[in-house]
Amino acid sequence: MKQFSKVSGAVLVALSLAWSAAPAQEYPARPIRIVLPFSPGGGTDLLARLLSKRFYEVFGQAATVDNRPGAGGNLGAEIVAKSAADGYTLLMSTASLAVNVSLYSKLAYDLRRDLIPITQVASAPLVVTVHPSVPAHNVKEFVALAKKTRGGLNFGSNGTGTTSHLGMVMFTQAAGISLTHIPYKGAGALMTSLLSGEVEMGFPAVISVQPHIRSGKLRALAVTTKRKSSVLPDVPTLDATYPGFDIDNWFALFAPAGTPAAIVNRIYSEVVKALEHAESKAFMRNEGAEPVGSSPADFAAFVAREIEKYARIVKLSGAKPDA
Numbered sequence: 085m086k087q088f089s090k091v092s093g094a095v096l097v098a099l100s101l102a103w104s105a106a107p108a109q110e111y112p113a114r115p116i117r118i119v120l121p122f123s124p125g126g127g128t129d130l131l132a133r134l135l136s137k138r139f140y141e142v143f144g145q146a147a148t149v150d151n152r153p154g155a156g157g158n159l160g161a162e163i164v165a166k167s168a169a170d171g172y173t174l175l176m177s178t179a180s181l182a183v184n185v186s187l188y189s190k191l192a193y194d195l196r197r198d199l200i201p202i203t204q205v206a207s208a209p210l211v212v213t214v215h216p217s218v219p220a221h222n223v224k225e226f227v228a229l230a231k232k233t234r235g236g237l238n239f240g241s242n243g244t245g246t247t248s249h250l251g252m253v254m255f256t257q258a259a260g261i262s263l264t265h266i267p268y269k270g271a272g273a274l275m276t277s278l279l280s281g282e283v284e285m286g287f288p289a290v291i292s293v294q295p296h297i298r299s300g301k302l303r304a305l306a307v308t309t310k311r312k313s314s315v316l317p318d319v320p321t322l323d324a325t326y327p328g329f330d331i332d333n334w335f336a337l338f339a340p341a342g343t344p345a346a347i348v349n350r351i352y353s354e355v356v357k358a359l360e361h362a363e364s365k366a367f368m369r370n371e372g373a374e375p376v377g378s379s380p381a382d383f384a385a386f387v388a389r390e391i392e393k394y395a396r397i398v399k400l401s402g403a404k405p406d407a
Contacts, residue, residue: 115146121160138358165193169342182390202337209309238264240283258326290372315372
């Protein structure tokens with residue numbers, strides 16, 4: 085009887101493993117939709133389309149990018165959170181997803197409950213950038229200038245509550261300075277303002293600012309990640325001046341809660357392979373992003389830390405969503 089129980093148990097375990105593997109073996113049987121909660125044309129959009137191309141080559145199924153901008157990225161996130169948990173609707177988003185947990189008092193979805201982190205695809209630093217008219221060539225000189233300038237200096241951001249705004253809040257707290265915040269409607273408007281000298285400094289993403297730094301139209305003082313940027317290797321880190329300073333704009337994939345682990349792991353595995361592709365590596369080099377490819381477990385822990393970090397910064401900044 086005991087022998088029969090052992091055999092039955094082994095059979096049940098084998099069947100269980102077979103059933104759990106089945107979704108991954110059959111997936112995907114139809115096209116995949118990657119929802120992007122931003123407008124076409126930006127770095128996130130380009131990265132999503134690069135992944136969709138790799139998915140098509142591997143899976144043999146179309147993988148389309150569906151741009152759904154609105155509400156600071158929340159519209160697209162809500163669509164995915166409320167989609168079927170079958171791996172056919174994915175979300176490609178950024179650090180804004182972690183920011184929005186605290187920035188918005190009410191959301192139609194819960195990041196921690198309704199979405200599963202699959203993997204962090206890439207990371208890109210922000211760049212402490214000044215107009216050439218500003219007489220500061222490093223962070224210490226800028227801080228000294230800000231402290232002695234009557235009325236203070238001003239800085240521009242992509243908008244209230246964006247990483248370019250909250251990164252600056254972290255910087256002013258670390259440096260003990262006060263700057264006047266001028267929010268713009270997106271990265272393009274901020275770059276126009278920086279290039280004209282309308283604002284004296286900003287924290288734009290390396291993806292958008294590196295051509296202007298190389299041409300001498302803008303000056304880089306530091307990058308905001310603990311590691312140096314591969315495309316701006318001579319620019320120091322803010323961590324070198326203010327130990328522990330670390331903020332970036334990350335890009336990642338999520339799935340609706342309840343998506344089978346086998347499917348999540350299959351997608352994660354293919355993303356890691358895609359990041360090793362020559363076209364992906366060239367894109368990362370050109371855009372100033374660094375490939376990551378973290379496991380679902382590691383990325384879930386990272387997202388939890390990011391939510392806590394931005395909760396503190398949002399509270400400190402008093403930021404409210406732009407109308």
